Amino acid sequence: xxxxxxxxxxxxxxxxxxxxxxxxxxxxxxxxxxxxxxxxxxxxxxxxxxxxxxxxxxxxxxxxxxxxxxxxxxxxxxxxxxxxxxxxxxxxxxxxxxxxxxxxxxxxxxxxxxxxxxxxxxxxxxxxxxxxxxxxxxxxxxxxxxxxxxxxxxxxxxxxxxxxxxxxxxxxxxxxxxxxxxxxxxxxxxxxxxxxxxxxxxxxxxxxxxxxxxxxxxxxxxxxxxxxxxxxxxxxxxxxxxxxxxxxxxxxxxxxxxxxxxxxxxxxxxxxxxxxxxxxxx
Numbered sequence: 001x002x003x004x005x006x007x008x009x010x011x012x013x014x015x016x017x018x019x020x021x022x023x024x025x026x027x028x029x030x031x032x033x034x035x036x037x038x039x040x041x042x043x044x045x046x047x048x049x050x051x052x053x054x055x056x057x058x059x060x061x062x063x064x065x066x067x068x069x070x071x072x073x074x075x076x077x078x079x080x081x082x083x084x085x086x087x088x089x090x091x092x093x094x095x096x097x098x099x100x101x102x103x104x105x106x107x108x109x110x111x112x113x114x115x116x117x118x119x120x121x122x123x124x125x126x127x128x129x130x131x132x133x134x135x136x137x138x139x140x141x142x143x144x145x146x147x148x149x150x151x152x153x154x155x156x157x158x159x160x161x162x163x164x165x166x167x168x169x170x171x172x173x174x175x176x177x178x179x180x181x182x183x184x185x186x187x188x189x190x191x192x193x194x195x196x197x198x199x200x201x202x203x204x205x206x207x208x209x210x211x212x213x214x215x216x217x218x219x220x221x222x223x224x225x226x227x228x229x230x231x232x233x234x235x236x237x238x239x240x241x242x243x244x245x246x247x248x249x250x251x252x253x254x255x256x257x258x259x260x261x262x263x264x265x266x267x268x269x270x271x272x273x274x275x276x277x278x279x280x281x282x
Contacts, residue, residue, distance in 0.1 A: 049228075050127040050128050050129065050228070051127075051128070051228070052128040052129075052226045052228060053128065053129055053226060053227040053228045053256075054108070054128055054129055054130060054188055054193065054203070054224070054225075054226060054227075054256065055224070055225065055226070055227040055234045055256050055257070055258065056105065056188070056211070056214070056222060056223065056224050056234070056256065056257045056258070057222070057223040057224075057233075057234045057237045057238065057244070057257075057258045057259075057260065058102075058103050058221060058222055058223075058257065058258070058259050058260070059220070059221050059222075059223070059237075059259075059260040060100055060101065060102065060221075060259055060260060060261060060262040061260065061261075061262040061263075062219045062220050062221035063088070063100075063101040063102075063103060063217075063219065063221035064099075064101065064219060064221075065088050065090060065099070065101040066219075067088055068170075068216045068217060068218065069086065069088070069103060069212075069213035069214075069216050069217050069222065070084050070086060070087075070088065070213070071166045071169075071170035071171075071216070072166075072170050072171050072212040072213055072215070072216035073085050073086055073186070073212055073213050074164065074165075074166040074170065075164065075166040075167050075168075075169075075170040075171030075172065075173065075212070076171045076172070076173065076174050076175075076189065076192075076212040077173070077174070077175055077187075077189070077212070078160075078164055078167075078173035078174075078175060078176075078177050079160075079184065080156075080158075080160040080162075080164075081164075081165055083154045083156070083184060084154075085105060085106070085152075085154070085184065085185060085186040085187075086103055086104060086105035086106075086152075086186055086213060087103070087104050087151075088101050088102070088103045088104075089101065089102050089104065090102075094262050094263050095263065098262065100262045102259070103213075103221070103222070104150060104151070104152060104247070105152060105186040105188075105213070105257060106131060106150070106152040106153070106185045106186035106187075106188075107150050107152065107246075107247065107253065107255035107256060107257045108129055108130055108131045108186075108188060108255070108256040108257070109131065109253035109254055109255050109256070110125075110129065110253070110254035110255075110256070111252055111253050111254055112125060112131050112253065113144075113147040113148065113149065113253065114131065114144035114145075114147055114148050114153065115131060116147075117143045117144060117147045118143060118144050119139075119141065119143065120137050120138070120139055121134070121137060122134045122135070122137035122138040122139070122144075122182075123144050123183075129256055130187065130188050130190055130193075131185075132187060132190065133182070133183065133184070133185060133187070135178050135179065135182045138181075138182040138183060140155070140181040140182055140183070142155055142183060144183055145183050149248050149251055149253065150247060150248070150255075152185060152186065153183050153184070153185045154183065154184050154185065155182075155183050155184075156178055156179070156180055156181065156182050156183070156184055157180070158180055159179065159180040160177050160178075170216070171212060171216075174189075174191050174192070175191055188211050188224075189210075189211035189212050189213075192208065192209055192210065192211060192212070193209060193210075193211075195208075195209070196208055196209020196210075197209065203224060203225065203226065204223065204224045204225030204226065204232055204233055204234065205225075205232075205233070210224050211224055223237055234258075237260065238258060241260050243260070243261055244258045244259065244260055244261075245258070245259055245261065246258055246259070247259070
């Protein structure tokens with residue numbers, strides 16, 4: 001799949017029959033997962049601004065609650081059937097009665113309660129804003145799970161040893177399974193982002209460097225990209241939708257996941273075309 005095909009299918013909502021994420025099968029080494037990588041230390045007071053600010057935008061006018069995103073997440077992150085790093089819930093319908101869904105992954109908060117409360121530093125925030133888990137440090141106290149106002153953390157009660165029912169039809173695992181007794185969560189598919197950057201790909205534009213849930217959404221309900229880049233799809237979307245909102249903003253957590261309300265369906269934009277019109281050059 002080339003970049004333009006990906007944008008038109010995954011981000012502009014031209015439906016196809018494909019469900020797989022289309023990750024490259026070339027032997028590219030994965031970054032460390034579940035441990036602190038050299039560039040992954042928390043540094044909220046760094047003197048230099050971070051090179052990237054990863055953000056997800058969810059267009060509720062396009063989400064139909066099909067759960068293709070969840071199947072891709074299960075497959076590529078190899079989660080057990082009873083744990084979903086994201087969830088899709090039906091919420092209040094639009095004024096004209098249209099059903100509305102609210103996907104809820106980890107919010108990767110700038111002021112994350114889970115980071116602040118973890119007694120052993122197993123939850124930490126990278127320079128680029130991704131909130132990560134160090135599974136070797138996690139002691140299973142579940143303080144982070146209790147402190148998360150979005151219910152986006154899940155305790156691994158049992159070792160996952162059975163076959164993954166979403167493999168291979170929804171994708172192939174890219175990270176190792178987590179051990180029993182730790183808390184799991186969405187990582188924005190950090191392995192895809194880091195691997196893609198290493199080989200010159202652009203997360204949000206190139207499918208092999210973009211979170212699996214975003215690529216799997218054939219309706220274009222999810223966008224991903226760098227908010228530091230004014231030409232990214234997320235920057236364009238948020239510029240064009242001043243009504244975008246974040247969950248529980250009153251708590252001061254500053255989530256990195258934004259929502260476009262479904263009430264604006266008639267004005268729902270084709271952000272891939274907007275990117276072309278603004279002469280975005282990946």
